[in-house]
Structures are given as structure tokens and as C-alpha cells.
Amino acid sequence: MTAPGPRPTLAVTVGEPAGIGPEIAIRAAWLLREQARCVLVGDAAYLAMTASLIDPAIRLSALSTMALRHSGLPHFGPTTIPVIDVPLDAHVVPGQLDANNGRAVLATLDLAIEGCQAGWFDAIVTAPLQKSTINDAGIAFSGHTEYLAEKTGTPKVVMMLAGALQAQSSEQEQPYLRVALATTHLPLKDVPAAITRETLDQVLDILHADLRNKFGIAAPRILVTGLNPHAGENGYLGREEIDTITPALQAAQARGIDARGPYPADTLFQPKYLQDADAVLAMYHDQGLPVLKHATFGRGVNITLGLPLIRTSVDHGTALDLAAQGLGLADSGSMEEAIRVALSMVRAQAST
Structure with a gap:
């Protein structure tokens, strides 16, 4: 779906850290690094550890939110995936939810929204999160779609x-x-x-x-x-x-x-x-x-329409059971397609 051209910059939130989100976000961003400048938004240390276990050739480069707000997003070529560091508050055990990380998960979404509004990012691609983790952290949260609508002042999505x-x-x-x-x-x-x-x-x-x-x-x-x-x-x-x-x-x-x-x-x-x-x-x-x-064979994409920004996501959940079994079992196909669709939308919007 994606035409050749300059690499748009996409904020990719990695979702629930105990689920498959970090793995599929890293895999998809690395696979499509020549087409898109994917900026991972999550705990930089945890993502670096995960990337090293997936493939030692994957290169991540961490950037603090303070530096981002002060100087904007620096240039990164296709050999490196930038990571905006949003530190977690608790150690991650794959497959096991921890409410102590709920606020950090929501902070990744806040930063992605801020970045789109500030012009750092052309679109947001979201990995799955666990609603219960955020609610258990004391924040009323019904889902990505509703949260994006509220934060952008959109009455209907x-x-x-x-x-x-x-x-x-x-x-x-x-x-x-x-x-x-x-x-x-x-x-x-x-x-x-x-x-x-x-x-x-x-x-x-x-x-x-x-x-x-x-x-x-x-x-x-x-x-x-x-x-x-x-x-x-x-x-x-x-x-x-x-x-x-x-x-x-x-x-x-x-x-x-x-x-x-x-x-x-x-x-x-x-x-x-x-x-x-x-x-x-x-x-x-x-x-x-x-x-x-059924018809899209695990490569469907969830798209939120009506927002003043572009947001795509996977069509599946956190798959805690797969994450608990270790890396290598999760299929990143839906995340890859979510990135491709976001790229296509960015370019279509730019041409209208």
C-alpha cells in the first residue's frame, strides 16, 4: 500500500510491557526501517534488552522526553530505531500484569499525542495495552479510541x-x-x-x-x-x-x-x-x-477515524499467554500492516 518517497515519522507506542507489544513493535519497526522512521515510545532499557534477545543486529538509540521537548527529534538514519524513553515503575515479568506500570503505559500515549500536535510525528501506531492495568493504577480508562478522542477534544470518532x-x-x-x-x-x-x-x-x-x-x-x-x-x-x-x-x-x-x-x-x-x-x-x-x-488472516488494522491526527493499531490484544512463553511466538504481521497503513494515510493526506 505504501508508495516510495521520504520516510514519514511514526510514533509507535509499545503498549502493555508484559504482553507482546514490545516485541512486535521492535520487529515491525526494524523490518520496515527503510520505509518509515518509527520512533518507539516506551522504557528504553527494557526495549534495548528485548531487542538484543530478538536480534543482536537491531540498533536502538534512546532519547529523553526532556531532550525531545527542548530540541525536537534529531535525525536518525534507517540503521537505527530511536526510542523516546518513558521509564516503567516496576520490573516487567512477561505475562504478568502490574498496576504499578499503568501510569507509565498511559504516559507513552500522552507523549505520542503531544508529539503529533507538536509536529514531531506524522502519525501514531499503537501496540495493544491492557485496560485493566491502567484502571488498577487508579485512572479511569476505557480504551485507546476514547482516550484519543478526549485528549484531542474530538466529540465523535x-x-x-x-x-x-x-x-x-x-x-x-x-x-x-x-x-x-x-x-x-x-x-x-x-x-x-x-x-x-x-x-x-x-x-x-x-x-x-x-x-x-x-x-x-x-x-x-x-x-x-x-x-x-x-x-x-x-x-x-x-x-x-x-x-x-x-x-x-x-x-x-x-x-x-x-x-x-x-x-x-x-x-x-x-x-x-x-x-x-x-x-x-x-x-x-x-x-x-x-x-x-477471518478474511484478513491476522493482518487487520484498527484505524480511528474523525481525529485531527492519524492513528492506526493492531487488531488483537496483549496476548499475555504468548508473552509468558518467551520471545519468538508472537506474529508481528498486524503491527507491520498498521505501520504500512499509517504511511499510506500520511502520504494520502499530504496529497489532498
């Missing part, structure tokens, strides 16, 4: 996952699937009430705008699922499609947004429909994401 699909033949261009969500982490019983005209208007506006401005798609085509089985079957299986979703789509079309539907979710995710779409808007988390995660 949209979660979208994306990933490359397997082409049907070697001659075909690899298709790409993007699935955005009208609602995110809600109990299923609360979803219908959360799908309102106002919500759908906001989500469709954000999705359309970011597909244009951050993905470089001049005229985005959006396919929208229904909420109920068979998209309500003309009201026999629910009226949300008639009363809420269809009027929202008609209003979006009047605003110049090419949003079509509502379509039954069980038949929409087929090549004959997706080949004409730039994104699918699903009504709830487990309606759209299981399809994407």
Missing part, C-alpha cells in the same frame, strides 16, 4: 478495521476490505437504542470525510448493513431499517455521500458486492469484525 484480502488469482490486484462501525463496545441489548439518526449522520460524515482526506479516495462508495436479520425483511423482523437507517442514508445522499443500503449483513460480504465498495458500515461490533478478522 469512528472505529474502522481494514485489511488486505487474498486475491483469487496471482494476476489479480489484492482487494482491500474496510469495515467501520456505527456502534462499538456495547452489550448487544443496548445496540438498537444507540443507532439513531444523529449517530448515523455523524458516522457517515466522518467515514466519508476520512476516506477522502486520509485515504485519498475522491468519491468514496459506502455500503451499509441493516441491523436485523435480512435487513428487517420489510418490517417483519424489526423496523430500525425503515424508521432510522434508510432515512439516514437518504439524508447522507442528499449531502453528497454515496452511501447505499441497508443490506442484509449475511449476504453483503461477498466479492460481487465488495468490489464496488470502498468501505462497509456495519451496525455493531460482532456484525462486521468477525468477517474482517
